[in-house]
């Protein structure tokens with residue numbers, strides 16, 4: 194081993210879902226199957242390339258203002274970043290600086306463990322129960338901070354706001370981050386608790402309900418003090434995180450509330466129908482409130498189903514990791530895409546039985 198090896202910060206990276214370049218039915222990374230708001234395309238087409246000579250506004254002020262108006266908070270309560278991954282990573286760096294372990298569920302967004310390891314933050318995973326529900330009591334012990342998604346990923350299970358509040362209220366000496374990447378498809382957001390709890394940060398994204406995963410925009414909403422700490426860390430890292438296209442397109446997406454709400458309704462409708470269709474075929478589905486469905490099949494090896502689907506150009510997500518070996522996660526696509534999935538499953542399940 195070379196001597197310098199011991200000084201290298203080694204990381205075990207997060208493994209993102211595949212982004213195949215061929216045309217496939219893509220139900221593996223929780224993207225939205227519908228295009229972004231029409232104003233986004235217009236903004237892109239009318240962008241003046243000459244503007245790119247200049248650095249973008251380091252504060253992304255206009256985007257921050259659009260978000261502040263939309264969520265009825267002050268501009269100094271909003272922090273934006275390059276997808277919520279960037280925002281969450283900044284939150285880990287800024288707020289999780291204790292010797293005590295931070296807490297998050299054992300079955301959850303696998304990036305949390307990666308950031309904890311990268312930044313050398315001690316952590317402890319709290320096992321979800323046998324129905325994959327987060328047990329709030331596990332988060333009432335001493336800790337260095339808390340993070341969980343609501344709805345959780347990859348289960349899609351939503352925790353009622355009263356339970357979320359109990360976790361925040363019982364942990365007022367540490368920062369609690371609620372990762373609401375999928376909240377628009379679910380229920381009440383913890384945003385309504387922002388003024389009540391000084392230790393709360395809510396993180397959301399443009400990648401799901403706003404159909405802009407490719408543009409990479411995420412944001413945190415909290416009180417001005419915590420947002421200042423986040424900005425101080427960001428400006429110590431990279432001043433210009435938000436590029437010009439992201440700023441102008443992001444504003445257009447936020448402005449179109451009607452399109453946003455209609456898009457959410459469509460996904461929820463398809464999700465509820467798809468859950469029933471899966472159940473008709475013998476799948477066990479968790480009651481997802483996100484834009485994906487976590488499902489197992491008692492009669493079949495789910496890994497084989499995943500592989501067969503992939504050979505047919507239908508991509509879903511399979512991890513094969515502890516406790517979830519028999520589950521796949523299926524992103525809610527268009528009704529046509531889901532019909533193609535069900536047609537294939539009908540043929541596969543019939544053939545695999547013989």
Ligand code: PMP
Nearest residue numbers: 276277278302342346374398400
């Ligand atoms: N949080 C959760 C729970 C997620 O599933 C994802 C999507 N992979 C993210 C955060 C990050 O999304 P993005 O960086 O696209 O905003």
